[in-house]
Amino acid sequence: MTAESFAHCETLVRAADRDRWLAALFAPAAQRPHLLALYAFNVEVARVREVARTPMAGEIRLQWWRDALGGEGHGEVRANPVADALLATVAAHALPTAPLLLLLEARAFDLYDDPMPNLTALYGYVRKTSSALIELAGRILAGPDPMIAALAGPAGIGSGLARLLQAMPAHAARGQVYLPADLLARHGVDPADIVERRESPGLRAALADLRERARLELAEAERARAMLPAAAGPAFLPVALAGPLLDRLEAADDPFARVDLAPWRRQWILWRAARRSR
Secondary structure (H helix, E strand, C coil): CHHHHHHHHHHHHHHHCHHHHHHHCCCCCCCHHHHHHHHHHHHHHHCHHHHCCCHHHHHHHHHHHHHHHCCCCHHHHHCCHHHHHHHHHHHHHCCCCHHHHHHHHHHHHHHCCCCCCCHHHHHHHHHHHHHHHHHHHHHHHHCCCHHHHHHHHHHHHHHHHHHHHHCHHHHHHCCCCCCCHHHHHHCCCCHHHHHCCCCCHHHHHHHHHHHHHHHHHHHHHHHCHHHCCHHHHHHHHHHHHHHHHHHHHHHCCCCCCCCCCCHHHHHHHHHHHHHHCC
């Protein structure tokens, strides 16, 4: 079933995470299915809140993935095409399962409406989700390398913060606040202000603070980019979208406006970043 499972993963990622699908096209053909299996897993767990009716149902889904990674329920697990492809990828590249388990742990936060408590928790969330995904993708492409792990940290934090800032209006619409409560308090903003879409100078200052933090992380990753193994380049390509996205967010008149880059521009940015990484 594995060949069909890999094909299913490609279809899923192409529809749900086009940026990573496009980035995977720059990877060698032999490694591309494994990258897409990893990205398909990310799609599945990132949308657990959307498909689960209650937090408990979401927790059950996340536990199913923990059990799958732990080797439980082989027949049932292999019937799931994403799990089948992911487990084949883990075996083929000797991927550690600990980062995948931590990613599942972080995604449990998505199931509830509790605000992000502080900056430390926010950074931990993006490390376990965005940074871990980059590091594992780099390992698929270039094997274990300390520079991949070192650069995945700031690259994932910078791009992860940018994506969360972009998603703030959508999160607010469903009662979620990923902006850290301690940072909001520093600027005189209550998390309820975000859910109720109350604009204020304090909110704008808090968003500017997070944008600057994201840019600092991206700059740190850029300074060390020359030391990245060339083979790992496609794993980092989606990070190139973060800077232009932060610029668009900064230029928006309304902090609750839905901001994005045009599809043609996203593709051009990825193509240009791929040429630089050769």
